[in-house]
């Protein structure tokens with residue numbers, strides 16, 4: 444480790460105490476970017492570009508007060524971390540979960556900087572949300588929470604300033620309630636959020652984009668090494684937006700999907716899920732134990748998907764859900780590719796184990812960029828007051844994912860031909876933001 448890397452890691456740890464997820468995300472980038480800077484761009488070290496990139500341009504924290512159906516009053520904490528605006532308006536999702544805190548939102552916003560840069564679109568980076576638990580809440584409670592959340596957030600966002608979207612716990616319903624509140628308060632029908640319904644200026648394919656994009660990326664990685672997706676067995680974690688559409692696309696491309704999961708357990712269907720089976724999973728409202736009553740399958744409470752033999756593993760649930768032990772089991776069982784649908788789902792040690800094994804590994808900042816890419820396309824459509832066909836959007840999504848893949852190969856291939864996609868994504872994402880920041884002076 445170079446002395447600059449050592450002192451940088453020390454500096455970040457000292458200045459961001461009690462933020463383990465943020466530090467994890469920064470270390471993962473610094474270990475690739477600093478050696479690159481030292482070898483190829485010492486001027487950017489002097490400019491302290493990485494030190495500037497890890498500091499959010501602005502962090503907003505606010506009170507969200509709302510009333511439940513029995514008139515009890517609740518207080519939650521809302522946030523928006525506006526990380527970097529060098530390439531465009533701040534852009535990134537909102538997460539509603541009791542686990543939300545500043546460390547998690549800063550790691551997500553930091554990852555978003557690299558991801559959004561990789562898309563090639565004019566997007567800055569941000570992330571936000573609240574420590575609100577949507578589970579078990581009525582539709583009216585969700586609406587009141589979203590309205591209260593947007594009553595404050597509306598001062599800080601705007602179609603050319605900061606454009607939030609969904610993430611865990613925030614889908615089209617929540618985007619609708621927040622959009623309605625913004626429009627009412629600002630008297631302005633504008634593209635302030637993405638992930639909107641297609642009847643009210645949303646883009647076709649935004650719900651599908653992250654999962655579909657993940658599979659386009661995986662297809663390209665396999666192709667690069669002479670393989671194909673057809674006939675492969677795929678283990679997926681999660682059962683939300685990303686997991687569902689990843690499973691659909693994997694099946695459509697001829698793979699067999701054998702698992703989905705939630706935080707309580709995993710459904711293992713050795714015969715493979717179909718569209719009908721996945722829709723049944725959705726209808727179960729988390730009661731996954733019901734699935735084997737209808738289909739020839741197993742439910743494993745308290746278990747993750749990674750113990751089941753598969754060719755391809757797609758963690759699509761949440762951060763740090765796949766640890767070193769899980770990585771070891773996947774490798775022992777012959778897994779040839781791990782691609783992240785979620786943000787930072789593999790622990791630091793898991794990543795090291797996977798990289799050492801030499802199998803294909805795609806970090807979320809590259810492989811799950813399809814969601815924000817189609818959000819970027821939604822912004823373009825809103826600006827020109829048009830709506831493109833699903834086919835046109837999906838073609839653009841596919842091209843963007845292939846271009847991201849090729850950027851990773853460009854920056855991640857070593858002289859022996861081995862491709863480190865993490866290194867490629869880190870350096871490929873960094874160089875563009877760094878050049879823009881340098882050009883814009885000391886900001």
Ligand SMILES: NC(=O)C1=CN([C@@H]2O[C@H](COP(=O)(O)OP(=O)(O)OC[C@H]3O[C@@H](n4cnc5c(N)ncnc54)[C@H](O)[C@@H]3O)[C@@H](O)[C@H]2O)C=CC1
Nearest residue numbers: 610611612653681682683684685705706760761785786814
């Ligand atoms: N929605 C999007 O467009 C994008 C989402 N992501 C990331 O993908 C991941 C999933 O997001 P969404 O699907 O949008 O959220 P979601 O709220 O639709 O689904 C999350 C799913 O993960 C499950 N889950 C949560 N914690 C879990 C755990 N510890 N173990 C197993 N399952 C667990 C939930 O039960 C749910 O099925 C997150 O890391 C998010 O940041 C990344 C890029 C874009």
Ligand SMILES: O=C(O)CCC(=O)C(=O)O
Nearest residue numbers: 535536608610814815818
């Ligand atoms: O679509 C967006 O703006 C954000 C998607 C997101 O939150 C992510 O890429 O993690």
